[in-house]
Amino acid sequence: MRGFAILWMILFQSLDLFSKDFQTYAYTLYSFLDFVNWVPIFTFVSGMSVWLMVDKRLSSGFSRWKILIHGLKRYGFYIFLSLLLCLWSFSFQTFLELNEILVVIGVYALVTLCLLLVFFSKEWIFVPLAFVAYELSLWFRQPPGFQDYPFYLILPLFFLGAFSAKLIINKSLEKLTLLELLLLIVIAILAFLGDGFSYARDSLGFVIFNAFLIVISFAIVNSFQRVEILNVFSFAGRNALFFYVFHFAVWFKLAVFLKISPTFDWPSSILLTCLSIAVIFLFAHLTSGLSQYFRKVVSKPKSL
Secondary structure: OOHHHHHHHHHHHHHHHEEEOHHHHHHHHHHHOOOOOHHHHHHHHHHHHHHHHHOOOOHHHOHHHHHHHHHHHHHHHHHHHHHHHHHHHHHHHHHHOOOOOHHHHHHHHHHHHHHHHHOOOHHHHHHHHHHHHHHHOOOOOHHHHHHHHHHHHHHHHHHHHHHHHHHHHHOOOHHHHHHHHHHHHHHHHHHHHOOOOOOOOOHHHHHHHHHHHHHHHHHHHHOOOOOOHHHHHHHHHOOHHHHHHHHHHHHHHHHHOOOOOOOEEEEHHHHHHHHHHHHHHHHHHHHHHHHHHHHHHOOOOOOO
16 A cells, blocks of 8 residues: 555656646646545555554563654654755755655654554544544644644544554454444535545545545455555555655656756656656665665674
């Protein structure tokens, strides 16, 4: 799921980066992204990942303080990497306003981690917390920052991901079906109340509708685990951080530096986008292979 999200993001943003007339050709796609895009997948899966990390370490006998320290290191690295990326490709202001996705994941993952350490085994509490987080938007609609990834849109998806993790991993079909039914009821109520289900308008319907689709997507992926094409998305998901950083720190920076963004017509930009994705895959495979080789060398016992 993470691999699907990162490839979707790179495909769209590369086309937008290179094409001078992308909005003309992809007007329908732009409209579609206001209802469904990769941001909810990233944040929902990130919430699941926090739960998996806590569950694995508690099962291994780690204390909650050690898990918190591990989380501070892990998600603190995300925040630090975001700072470097913003200084290189964007701006320091972008980092301060939490308008870059890595710093957003780092900060909101830490919030989710702290709550999980308090409420672990009582994950149901994340459902009302998701609605409470969104309701705070009534008071904080125009916060100083958070414009691209407002906490009242992103935190609910983190919380719903953390709540759903155990059900999805354990394939609790009855509980997942009940969850989907409840989400569907909320969607129907919101539609009746005139909710726009819009990302641009910070709509609660956008959060609920995307959570509904993501849980269905996990069920579909589970039923097609042996399909070979999924290995492509699995590789991209395992290397999502590399894909994201390479895309902006190398490809995006190079295009801006060479002043070829956005200058290409529609067919040329499609070819260049395919090339950029192929290059990222190539470097990801090389990096992955080298890291595995060095791990084997380091772990290999020295001969006497």
